Amino acid sequence: MTGIFERLAALGLELPSPRPPVANYVGTKRSGELVFVSARVSHERGELGSDLTTAQGYAAAKETMLHLLAIIREDIDLDQIASIDKMNGFVRSASSFTEQPKVIDGASDLLVEVFGERGRHARTATGVAQLPYGAAVQLELILRVSPE
Amino acid sequence: MTGIFERLAALGLELPSPRPPVANYVGTKRSGELVFVSARVSHERGELGSDLTTAQGYAAAKETMLHLLAIIREDIDLDQIASIDKMNGFVRSASSFTEQPKVIDGASDLLVEVFGERGRHARTATGVAQLPYGAAVQLELILRVSPE
């Protein structure tokens, strides 16, 4: 089976340099075979439905997921991921914006492109009034690693 | 022990036809004995505290939970559910609306009616500015199935 790094390279994707958490929490927390991944926000700032289009939001969600993968790689061999279990996506939304799922698809599509069947996950896409640093998108993950 | 279907029938409840996810995610994801259930939104549209009353929100939460059960049934025998572990409920809220718990009670009450003690769950009821499709309520679940 091709490794995840080869898969990322074949897709023309590169993982960014991860920014470590700046407070009393951790990027990932392993609990048995589960791994809880702290939320990250997009570099893209702004509100969907006013400052940003759905297509820009989709790109922001993809960018954020790449950043999450970079964080995860600090602690876990990406090839050891057995399945992506759950993704929660928060979209900073103008009061009239209701296309949160289409925004979060940017992250879901990437997960399936990179991890194949293992990447098919349960998810929640919801709209919030504001996000840290005024970001457009925030994502968190729960995943399962193979027993060692 | 009476099965869950008999229980639903005795309560006069019928599960709707589930709408499958329309993107790169799945309705339920099993991870060991845990099952992560993707969020679903209510058919009921509108904002609590302006368009809709708390009683209408309660009914929307109940309707949404029936839909979640229909989704779960696609993948899992409902009688195999050992416990409902966690429910998260997002309520589309006008800025002055603070009765999110009373809205989400519509789903909590149904779970306990249908599953009895197994249905007593931890939960979060929170208020959000906007939801997919302008829905009133959004619910997600984590549950545990009996080992096979």
Add this chain to the structure above:
Amino acid sequence: MTGIFERLAALGLELPSPRPPVANYVGTKRSGELVFVSARVSHERGELGSDLTTAQGYAAAKETMLHLLAIIREDIDLDQIASIDKMNGFVRSASSFTEQPKVIDGASDLLVEVFGERGRHARTATGVAQLPYGAAVQLELILRVSPE
């Protein structure tokens, strides 16, 4: 190893009397070695960025975490907690408020003070339009207990 109660006392902290849930849900739900803890809101009311400062929000997050620990103690020996896996923090935010992480630090700092390394957790800090009872902060937890 010093017990958690001695640690709380040494820090000058006292757990409040827990208010039990008032509806069809439970304060904590154990699922294998995981424990899902229902969300609690702060006694502090108001919106960050208009009614309340970030420092007041930090104090509200700390107060809420003490209340969560009191709830957990009703069901679980605090010394049996092997790790704090995940915290989700919802901050009631004015549309211009983007310091949700600094608010939720009030809870993260407390967890690490009280539980040491075991208290270092994955987390999400997000901004919402409204919370139950008009509270400033809402927190929920997932933790792991030692096998018995």
